[in-house]
Amino acid sequence: MWDTLPEELKQTMVDNASTFLATMDDPRWADLDVAALSRRRVPLLLTDGDQSPTVLRVIVAELARLVGVADAIPPHTFAGAGHVPQLTHPEQYVQTVRAFLAA
Secondary structure (H helix, E strand, O other), X not given: OXXXXXXXXXXXXXXXXXXXXXXXXXXXXXOOOHHHHHOOOXXXXXXXXXXXXXXXXXXXXXXXXXXXXOOOOOOEEEOOOOXXXXXXXXXXXXXXXXXXXXX
């Protein structure tokens, strides 16, 4: 994935590496208020890529189940995309988000 990123984005990631590492040191970095998400009054669009690591696809599926969107609005999977479809498949990503917002 790294080799496919534009140099400017790679540099941004390198510049922010210390912030990312500090976040990972916070034991609550991944805490999620599932109850609050479940009470939302707007639809929720969850996405993943079929090339994403399995653990990330499992997280998206579990999040959909926990917040009650799995049946109403199933997660959208981008064919050929990994963890960042907005970067690798921007046209499809924008089209998907626009269709979701229009609905």
